[in-house]
Amino acid sequence: MSLAFDANRWWPAPLLPRGDGRDWALLFVVAALSFLAGLAAVGALAGERAAAGWRSELIGSATIIVRAQGTDTADEEAARAAEVVSGTKGVAEARALDAAKADALIAPWIGANALPPDLPTPRLVAVDLDRKAPATGAELKRALSAAGIDADVDDHSRWTAQIMRAGAAIESTGAGLFLLILAVLGAVVAFATRQGLAARRDVVEALHLSGATDGYIARLFQARFARSAAQAGLAGAVLAVLAAVLLKLMSTGDDQFTALLPIAWRDLAAPAPFPILAALVAAVTARMTAMAVLAERP
Amino acid sequence: MRYGREAEVLKDISFELPRGSFHFLTGPSGSGKSTLLKLIYLSEQASRGRIEIFGQDLAALKRADRPLMRRRIGVVFQEFRLLEHLSVFDNAALAPRIAGRKPGAYRADVADLLAWVGLGDRMHAMPQALSGGEKQRLAIARAVINRPDILLADEPTGNVDEAMALRILRLFTELNRVGATVLIASHDTDLVIRSGMPVLNLDAGRLAQAPPFNPELAL
Numbered sequence: 001m002s003l004a005f006d007a008n009r010w011w012p013a014p015l016l017p018r019g020d021g022r023d024w025a026l027l028f029v030v031a032a033l034s035f036l037a038g039l040a041a042v043g044a045l046a047g048e049r050a051a052a053g054w055r056s057e058l059i060g061s062a063t064i065i066v067r068a069q070g071t072d073t074a075d076e077e078a079a080r081a082a083e084v085v086s087g088t089k090g091v092a093e094a095r096a097l098d099a100a101k102a103d104a105l106i107a108p109w110i111g112a113n114a115l116p117p118d119l120p121t122p123r124l125v126a127v128d129l130d131r132k133a134p135a136t137g138a139e140l141k142r143a144l145s146a147a148g149i150d151a152d153v154d155d156h157s158r159w160t161a162q163i164m165r166a167g168a169a170i171e172s173t174g175a176g177l178f179l180l181i182l183a184v185l186g187a188v189v190a191f192a193t194r195q196g197l198a199a200r201r202d203v204v205e206a207l208h209l210s211g212a213t214d215g216y217i218a219r220l221f222q223a224r225f226a227r228s229a230a231q232a233g234l235a236g237a238v239l240a241v242l243a244a245v246l247l248k249l250m251s252t253g254d255d256q257f258t259a260l261l262p263i264a265w266r267d268l269a270a271p272a273p274f275p276i277l278a279a280l281v282a283a284v285t286a287r288m289t290a291m292a293v294l295a296e297r298p
Numbered sequence: 299m300r301y302g303r304e305a306e307v308l309k310d311i312s313f314e315l316p317r318g319s320f321h322f323l324t325g326p327s328g329s330g331k332s333t334l335l336k337l338i339y340l341s342e343q344a345s346r347g348r349i350e351i352f353g354q355d356l357a358a359l360k361r362a363d364r365p366l367m368r369r370r371i372g373v374v375f376q377e378f379r380l381l382e383h384l385s386v387f388d389n390a391a392l393a394p395r396i397a398g399r400k401p402g403a404y405r406a407d408v409a410d411l412l413a414w415v416g417l418g419d420r421m422h423a424m425p426q427a428l429s430g431g432e433k434q435r436l437a438i439a440r441a442v443i444n445r446p447d448i449l450l451a452d453e454p455t456g457n458v459d460e461a462m463a464l465r466i467l468r469l470f471t472e473l474n475r476v477g478a479t480v481l482i483a484s485h486d487t488d489l490v491i492r493s494g495m496p497v498l499n500l501d502a503g504r505l506a507q508a509p510p511f512n513p514e515l516a517l
Contacts, residue, residue: 005422007409010387012395017383206379209339210440211369212396213362295361298343 015207016200016220023228026192030185030232031239034278037181038240038271044174045267050260051167056131058156058163062140064094064125065152075099077149078123084147085127090135093128125151185278186285189225193289196221208297218290222283229282233275240271307333308503311347315481317447320474322490323483325500331483334500335450338481339373340364352447369397372441372478376453378433380425386412386436387421393444408443415439415469430457434466442473449473451482455489463489 064085066078078096085094097105102124129135137155144151197204207217248263308330315321323331336342337349340356349356351367359367372393380389390412394404412421415435425433434457441449451470455463467489474480481498484490490497499506 005387007387007405007421010391010401010405012391012401013384013388015381015384015395202379203381206381206392207396208365209341209368209373209379210393210396211365211444213365216365216396298341 016196016203016224023192026188026225027228027232027235029188030229030278030282031236033181033185033188034233034236034271034274035240035243036236037178037274038237039243040174040177040181041270041274042240042244042263042267043261044170044177045270046261046263047170047174048167049262049264049267051163051170053262054163055160055167058160059134060129060131062127062129062135062137062153062155064127064140064144065154066096066123066125067150074121074123078125080147081144081149081151082125084143084149085125085135085140088135088140088143090130090133090139091127092130094125097124097126099123182277182281185229186281189229189282189285190289193221193225193286194293196224197290197293204294214291214294217294218287221290222287225286226279226283230275230279233278237271237274240274241268244268244271306345306503308337308500311500311503311505313498313505315448315479317479318474318477320471320480320495321482322493322495322497323481323500324485324487324490324497325506327485329500330503331500332452335373335452335481335483338448339371339450340368369393369444370447372444372446372449374434374437374441374449374451374454376456378425378437380433380436380440382425384425385421386417386423386425386428389425389436390417390439390443392440397444404443408439411439411443412436431459431462434458434462435469438466438469442478445476446478449478449480451480453484454482455484455486464492467493 064078064081066074066081075096075098082094082096085091099121102121105124127140137153137157140153140155141151144153204217207220244263245268247261248265251261251263311334323334325331333342337344337356338351344357352370354367381392384392387408391401391404391408394407395401409418409421412418415438417432417435417439420428420432425436428436434454438451438454441451449470454466454470458466463486470480470482471493
């Protein structure tokens with residue numbers, strides 16, 4: 001190997017020493033934060049989708065509980081109720097559930113074949129509402145009362161409100177987690193920048209005395225930490241995507257899991273912006289920290 | 299000048315270095331030589347008094363303007379302060395690089411200067427591989443690459459033998475001939491006397507009588 005030095009081919013080497021032990025610790029922390037942020041984003045999207053699905057199911061339907069009255073049997077009363085609400089504005093379809101189906105619904109609580117056949121159990125009418133302009137529970141109740149039918153209407157509004165609250169909670173928790181992770185990333189980079197400035201005091205001193213401005217020196221740290229954060233963020237995001245794929249594959253065939261966390265393939269893109277965000281946060285934090293530390297020097 | 303609540307390191311000092319002059323700064327250890335140099339190269343701020351460089355009062359100098367002034371001052375440190383992760387060439391090229399010049403615009407200057415200080419065949423070496431004398435010459439090259447108006451040196455011959463000390467002194471004299479104002483802090487009384495240059499003698503933080511000039515010992 002020739003040691004000949006050709007000044008004409010010389011190109012400046014990086015002014016900050018290439019990585020040391022502390023940088024590895026920073027890379028690990030940023031990768032872990034990116035992994036958590038990626039999973040939080042995928043989880044928030046899937047959770048929001050689950051809540052939206054449940055909300056859609058509940059908003060689009062209502063249940064009418066019909067009690068037998070006068071000379072009509074419960075089945076006849078239910079059929080009449082279905083007919084009445086079918087003609088109500090905001091209702092797409094209404095169908096009376098037969099006795100077997102009604103019994104099947106209460107079987108989990110009282111057991112199958114536990115009811116005497118002559119016990120007058122209420123009948124149910126399943127109502128599919130017009131999704132664009134659904135009838136309210138009060139409107140259905142009014143229509144039934146006008147037809148002289150004694151029935152209770154459950155438009156699921158109690159559950160809908162709870163599910164909407166749950167959906168909002170999932171969204172805000174996901175966003176909060178994401179912001180918290182970015183804040184932690186900023187704090188870690190600020191700490192690392194202070195450490196870096198202290199550890200490379202000789203470099204900073206030499207640069208200052210050679211006429212470097214605070215901004216010039218801060219830019220070196222800014223670029224170093226932005227690059228590190230982008231690389232570590234990318235590694236963490238890739239791991240988060242792999243973990244999400246694994247969760248999705250594990251949930252295949254498990255209806256309960258899928259209902260709780262319906263991960264879609266497109267959700268896997270959610271961790272993608274994190275490496276860029278991490279680089280931005282690292283750059284801004286490193287610059288601000290370096291400028292503040294350098295301002296303390298003469 | 300004082301550090302915190304310590305006793306004053308420098309007091310009641312008043313002098314002027316004319317443009318293009320060459321002075322030695324002498325005095326025993328602890329007399330304040332390094333502190334005086336630090337004040338001139340803007341590494342410390344005077345706790346009282348007034349320092350003017352290039353006609354500008356340093357106390358009134360904005361922080362943003364300090365780097366521009368530093369670019370007009372070259373400093374050679376006793377302990378060299380070379381950047382160990384950079385090659386000889388990169389160390390010497392530091393000042394023009396920081397000043398924002400394109401590499402193509404100063405590559406040849408750096409190569410010529412390193413050849414001039416006798417490091418033409420060590421441009422690729424890392425500082426750890428250099429001898430004390432080579433490090434000293436690299437530190438000098440780094441300090442003068444931007445042709446500073448003021449050249450300061452703190453014990454530049456403290457780590458080298460007599461022959462190298464004389465060589466370095468000739469280097470400073472040559473730089474002074476091309477226009478630099480030179481101030482060298484040195485313990486080396488023999489070298490100071492042989493140079494024949496005027497002396498600022500510090501003693502316990504005050505300027506004292508300068509040693510007599512001996513023309514027979516002049517370079």
